[in-house]
Amino acid sequence: MNGSINPARSEWDVIVVGGAPPGETISLYSSFAGLSVALVEQDRVGGECLFWACMPSKAMLLPVHARNLAVDLPGMRQLVNGRRVDADAVLARRDEITYNHDDKQSVDLMLSHDVDVLRGRGRLVGPKTVEVSDDGRTREITATQAVVLSPGTDGALPPITGLADARPWRSRDVTNMHEVPRRMVVIGGGVVACEAATWLRGLGVEELTLVFPGERLLEMKEPFVGELVRQAFEADGITVRTGTPVHEVLREKVDDRGIGRTHGDEVTVTVGDGERLVADEVLVATGRVPNSRDIGLEAVGVPTTDRGFVEVDDHLTVPGTDWLYVLGDLNGRALLTHMGKYHARIAGEVIAARAAGKPLDERPFNPYTDQADKDGAPQVVFCDPEVASVGLTEAEALDREIPVEVVERDFAGIDGARLAREHYVGRAKLVIDNSTDTLVGVTFVGSGVSELLHAATVAVVGKVPVSVLRHAVASFPTISEIWLYLLEELRQRRAAA
Numbered sequence: 001m002n003g004s005i006n007p008a009r010s011e012w013d014v015i016v017v018g019g020a021p022p023g024e025t026i027s028l029y030s031s032f033a034g035l036s037v038a039l040v041e042q043d044r045v046g047g048e049c050l051f052w053a054c055m056p057s058k059a060m061l062l063p064v065h066a067r068n069l070a071v072d073l074p075g076m077r078q079l080v081n082g083r084r085v086d087a088d089a090v091l092a093r094r095d096e097i098t099y100n101h102d103d104k105q106s107v108d109l110m111l112s113h114d115v116d117v118l119r120g121r122g123r124l125v126g127p128k129t130v131e132v133s134d135d136g137r138t139r140e141i142t143a144t145q146a147v148v149l150s151p152g153t154d155g156a157l158p159p160i161t162g163l164a165d166a167r168p169w170r171s172r173d174v175t176n177m178h179e180v181p182r183r184m185v186v187i188g189g190g191v192v193a194c195e196a197a198t199w200l201r202g203l204g205v206e207e208l209t210l211v212f213p214g215e216r217l218l219e220m221k222e223p224f225v226g227e228l229v230r231q232a233f234e235a236d237g238i239t240v241r242t243g244t245p246v247h248e249v250l251r252e253k254v255d256d257r258g259i260g261r262t263h264g265d266e267v268t269v270t271v272g273d274g275e276r277l278v279a280d281e282v283l284v285a286t287g288r289v290p291n292s293r294d295i296g297l298e299a300v301g302v303p304t305t306d307r308g309f310v311e312v313d314d315h316l317t318v319p320g321t322d323w324l325y326v327l328g329d330l331n332g333r334a335l336l337t338h339m340g341k342y343h344a345r346i347a348g349e350v351i352a353a354r355a356a357g358k359p360l361d362e363r364p365f366n367p368y369t370d371q372a373d374k375d376g377a378p379q380v381v382f383c384d385p386e387v388a389s390v391g392l393t394e395a396e397a398l399d400r401e402i403p404v405e406v407v408e409r410d411f412a413g414i415d416g417a418r419l420a421r422e423h424y425v426g427r428a429k430l431v432i433d434n435s436t437d438t439l440v441g442v443t444f445v446g447s448g449v450s451e452l453l454h455a456a457t458v459a460v461v462g463k464v465p466v467s468v469l470r471h472a473v474a475s476f477p478t479i480s481e482i483w484l485y486l487l488e489e490l491r492q493r494r495a496a497a
């Protein structure tokens with residue numbers, strides 16, 4: 001291994017602040033381009049995604065999905081016999097998946113590719129200059145080519161009376177829970193709330209209520225999404241309280257025993273017209289706040305948006321500079337790991353080109369320009385049923401004044417779905433731009449639809465005409481045959497018009 005942390009060294013070609021997958025990816029890209037790289041990480045290389053977010057949550061969700069599928073399949077149902085998953089075994093595997101919070105694997109990967117890893121908190125103190133503080137010691141380092149920021153986000157804490165004092169669970173507690181409370185209230189109805197509800201119920205929470213002021217779950221998706229997820233949650237014994245504001249949270253005895261353990265005695269959550277919900281723990285899942293404070297943006301005159309994000313151009317570069325890049329959640333384009341890694345690949349190409357004095361190619365689908373965020377990022381919400389979507393919803397397409405045609409149908413009657421489980425519940429929708437006859441948005445809800453999404457992403461990003469899609473034949477008997485049914489419905493409707 002050639003990578004090293006030489007305390008006397010103070011200059012690299014590229015300095016990256018924040019070591020989650022976007023920061024790791026750009027470090028590797030820059031190193032592969034022959035540039036020297038210092039990756040500054042204040043905690044663990046691997047970031048929120050590996051240790052506190054995507055990976056631990058999915059490690060708990062997949063067994064819950066498998067169990068829910070089994071109870072819907074005769075032959076398997078009898079084996080499960082009403083039991084839920086073995087929570088201890090699931091939590092133990094979750095800890096293995098997150099390497100028991102040891103980042104050796106990630107650090108070794110960086111070092112093996114000549115990326116120097118500097119432990120400490122990074123902060124811009126001037127153009128191309130970063131101060132790294134660790135345990136009271138500081139050192140100033142400079143970059144010859146680029147500084148890349150990817151410090152991520154933190155969970156929001158809304159100004160609800162008593163909430164902060166009650167020491168509620170945040171996303172890190174629920175993804176790293178060590179005990180399963182009997183009764184829980186989840187504040188929020190978005191992505192974190194829906195995924196967490198699925199594993200909390202699956203792992204054995206007996207009384208579970210989701211409460212939030214919005215009209216429906218997963219409100220940013222097509223309207224049928226929230227309705228189907230709600231029906232499934234209610235069928236599984238989860239209470240969903242839409243249109244219900246949360247007024248106050250009260251916990252008389254707070255005893256914070258650490259991440260993932262209950263933070264005291266029971267909690268009372270006052271909602272709606274004064275109704276009181278009593279639980280053993282309360283989870284806040286009301287969005288994210290960017291980590292843009294105290295990273296020195298003011299030292300280089302870079303503003304943030306009202307919500308604290310940092311705007312970048314399509315080369316992921318802060319406007320007015322040719323050396324400062326912002327990746328991942330902090331640029332506010334799409335708060336998703338795969339999009340942050342995509343940003344890193346784009347910015348990695350840009351940094352290498354600029355370092356070599358090469359002009360940036362302006363042709364469509366060039367390697368230097370973020371194209372995917374404009375078309376709409378793909379996302380899977382791993383609740384049960386899964387929600388997989390890419391591109392625009394019908395409402396978003398209409399907002400952009402796209403002449404829209406839609407086709408929407410249930411999975412009912414599709415042999416692949418009938419085989420997959422006894423009571424398959426699912427629905428799909430295509431949003432078509434009539435002026436080009438290409439798809440601008442696709443949404444699926446149902447069991448196993450996460451694996452249908454990439455085909456939809458290829459169709460949307462590649463602007464594949466509907467006439468061509470008709471020749472992309474889905475195999476029988478898979479649930480992918482939903483494509484056939486949607487396209488046939490469209491054909492018949494158009495023929496009848």
Ligand SMILES: Cc1cc2nc3c(=O)[nH]c(=O)nc-3n(C[C@H](O)[C@H](O)[C@H](O)COP(=O)(O)OP(=O)(O)OC[C@H]3O[C@@H](n4cnc5c(N)ncnc54)[C@H](O)[C@@H]3O)c2cc1C
Nearest residue numbers: 018020042047048053054121122151152328329335336337
């Ligand atoms: C519960 C949950 C589940 C999720 N599941 C998914 C999923 O399944 N799929 C998906 O695509 N996305 C998921 N996300 C979103 C995903 O976690 C984020 O989009 C992704 O982690 C963003 O990467 P990032 O680099 O912007 O920041 P982060 O992952 O937040 O990492 C930032 C890193 O920077 C470090 N850092 C911060 N400030 C400094 C500083 N000043 N100096 C040095 N280091 C610093 C931090 O310690 C951290 O390691 C989930 C989020 C949550 C909360």
Ligand SMILES: NC(=O)c1ccc[n+]([C@@H]2O[C@H](COP(=O)([O-])OP(=O)(O)OC[C@H]3O[C@@H](n4cnc5c(N)ncnc54)[C@H](O)[C@@H]3O)[C@@H](O)[C@H]2O)c1
Nearest residue numbers: 158188189190191192193212213214285286287335380381
């Ligand atoms: N599988 C995935 O891709 C995945 C999984 C988890 C998180 N994420 C990412 O993390 C981000 C954050 O997720 P999130 O669920 O925290 O945010 P979100 O924006 O998805 O949902 C926030 C929810 O909180 C509710 N809310 C807001 N203020 C409230 C208040 N004062 N009281 C009660 N409810 C309130 C909103 O109505 C909404 O239902 C998402 O944007 C997503 O991209 C992705």
